[in-house]
Amino acid sequence: MNTIASKRMARPLALQRALPRVSLMGSRTLDFMFMGGLAILLWFPLYFLQDTFSSVKSVGLFLPMIVFYLGYCGNYPHFMASYKLAYTQGRRFVFQNWFQLIFIPMSLIALVLISYVFGDYSIKDSGFVRAINGILGGMGLQTRLGLYPNLRSEMLGLFVLLMYFSVGWHYSKQTFGCMMVYAKMDNYPLKGLERNLLRYALLSTWWLTWLYSNCSTGTYPFFNLSIHRLALPYVWFQVSYVVVALMFALIFVMFLVKYVQGKQRPSWNFLVPMFALLIWHVPFLGEAQYFGIIAFFHSIQYFPFVAKVEVSRYKKNQRRHPIKRVLMFYGFMILTGYLLFDAIPNHLDDVVGADRSLGLSFFIITFILFINVHHYFIDNVLWRFKAKDVRELLFEGIQ
Secondary structure (H helix, E strand, C coil), X not given: CHHHHHHHXXXXXXXXXXXXXXXXXXXXXXXXXXXXXXXXXXXXXXXXXXXXXXXXXXXXXXXXXXXXXHCCCCHHHHHHHXXXXXXXXXXXXXXXXXXXXXXXXXXXXXXXXXXXXXXXXXXXXXXXXXXXXXXXXXXXCCCCCCCCCCHHHHHHHHHHHHHHHHHHHHHHHHHXXXXXXXXXXXCCCCCHHHHHHHHHHHHHHHHHHHHHHHCCCCEEEXXXXXXECXXXXXXXXXXXXXXXXXXXXXXXXHXXXXXXXXXXXXXXXXXXXXXXXXXXXXXXXXXXXXXXXXXXXXXXXXXXXXXXXXXXXXXXXXXXXXXXXXXXXXXXXHHHHHHHHHHHHHHHHHHHCHXXXXXXXXXXXXXXXXXXXXXXXXXXHHCCCCCHHHHHHHCCCCC
16 A cells, blocks of 8 residues: 555656656756846855955946846847737737726826826825825824925826836746746646745735835935835834745745655746745845846846747747747847837937926836836736637647
């Protein structure tokens, strides 16, 4: 009886070993590096050696600037690809996801127009703002509205806070998606409770990073706009650390139980997105001055999935030279991103003299905010497993 039970327990591991080692980019090593390996390799010298070796420290000081320029090759295609994948799936897909693909962009455009047309009004002494501040004070919070000189700055400041609030959610969700894809590819099955535990553990890092930035007073710059922090209670941040620690302790226990009961081991490609998220998101592991680098690694983490979907689409439609077409698509996304993030908004700011007449780079700020926030909503519907078209293309050739 014990021998039979042992054989049954060993089957999942044997099945894992028997399956072909499938990948998204034709190489599991490439997948590993794009999905978090590069981020981890860079983190080690920056975190442990920057106080020891001057060359590492010098690179660290210039790294945000380097990554800013790498953004042309990483971040811009990342955002533009999501628009292409979403809005070329046909009218039915767009209307089925009307909230994310129609209502959200129209609402964001309306808010931008209101801030431009009516932005010179001061709301600091309005009855509405006083009432809201009274409610916040009654709740024991130091958060206040009316800290900006006018309605335009106030709306854009809150818009920036919304963007950063959405960022952590989006990064955590993308990490979860990467892990779920590789769980399927590696035949590492996760039950509903296990998936939810992993999902909420990753999302707990979102709250930790959000509170890290907003459980204090003061401002930080966003182009030439000073963003006021929310001054939330510091104890919230302390509690969030405890929650993250407990959630990932449970994740460790879950992996251990799955191995003991079924001899199932997660692959490194399955785990690397989670490790990369932890070391760059958790404040005592990450470095605040390098926080912007996360956007670059988040963007290149996206590439294997977009490349797999596009190559599968070209093969399905019997288009020749699919790899060459993907490279051309990538180049077009760089150009489109440059136009929408840089050339067009800079030109509009120059035409209206925004720095002089409005006191800030209005179009640069609003274009960046619109694309970022809308992108998070697009990806929320684009990469769902129930999205049949993308799912079939992503897992084409993978059973």
